[in-house]
Amino acid sequence: MMREESELLARVEALLSDAAYAEHPLKDALAQLYAFHCTEKKRLERLVTIADNYQRYLREDEIVARRRYQNTLRRQEKLSRISDGYQQLMREHNQDLQQASTHDALTGLPNRRMIDERLSKLTRRYTLVMLDIDHFKQINDLYGHEAGDRVLVAIAQEIRAALRDCDLCARWGGEEFLLMLANVGLDEARAIVDRLRQRLSALSVTVNQTQLSITASAGLSEFREGEDLLDHTLQRADQALLEAKRTGRNRSCIAA
Incomplete structure (x- = not known):
């Protein structure tokens, strides 16, 4: 064209x-x-x-x-990733805070605060056990607190391995542990505790090429319907523990 x-x-x-x-x-x-x-x-x-x-x-x-x-x-995708990461960080931080507030930092066991909450809500039959490591102060004095910490961690692992899934153990303070044994009477609970003490006696922790042997004393009390766990049941378990220490340690005693 x-x-x-x-x-x-x-x-x-x-x-x-x-x-x-x-x-x-x-x-x-x-x-x-x-x-x-x-x-x-x-x-x-x-x-x-x-x-x-x-x-x-x-x-x-x-x-x-x-x-x-x-x-x-x-940019939106980047901001979304940052936001997701921040949210995940906050969730992990909150979980860490929750873990720190309810568990012992050294042993990983529930702490006294968590047990106080559990004790106030218990409805089932329980036997309480106060377990104390014999002569633990000597370990700290002779070998240092790091050695004492290693002993506590080893003991916590043995306790977790020995107890049933329905039981609960907490670090009560220092070298004291509180055991909550579910649905057992004093005789059966004492058998469980004595087996645990035997496991602890067989436990050996090496510190500076020295083998540390461990024994424990325990006091037991059974929860009575209508009584206050903290003011009565736990107090009786503590008194039974004092009796075990007075009568030579490395034994368990049942509250009168």
Whole structure:
């Protein structure tokens, strides 16, 4: 089409410049038509150029908008990851706080605070046991507190291994441990405690090439319906523990 148009325009230009047609009655009309065509052609070319530029600008704006959207999306994803990480950190922090508030940092056993809460809510039959490591102060004095800590950790592991799933053991303070034996009377509880004391007697902790032997004394009391666990049951277990110490240690005594 462009070739035919070019050839036609060339013929028109040749006719208009040919002197033989200078007086031809259609020459002026042809010249006006040619000038009008050239003007319209230039105007159309300008419109096409404007349209092309507009389309190019649209494409460029679309690319810029897409890049901005992608950058925004990446920032949101990054913020989302940061937020998720922060939330996870807070959950772990809260769990650590909960663990620290209810468990002994050294042995990992429940601490006195947790046991106080449990004792206030008990509804089942329980026998309480106060267990004390014999002559523990001598271990700290002779071998240092680090050695004493190692002994406590080893004892806590033995206690966990010896008790049933339904029982509970806590570090009550220093070298004292509180055992809560579920659904057993004093005789059966004493048998459980004596087996535990035998395990502790067989336990050996090496400190500076020295084998430390351990014995323990225990006092037992059975929860009586209607009594206060902290003020009565636990107090009787503590009195029985004192009796075990007074009568030579390395033994268990039942509260009178």
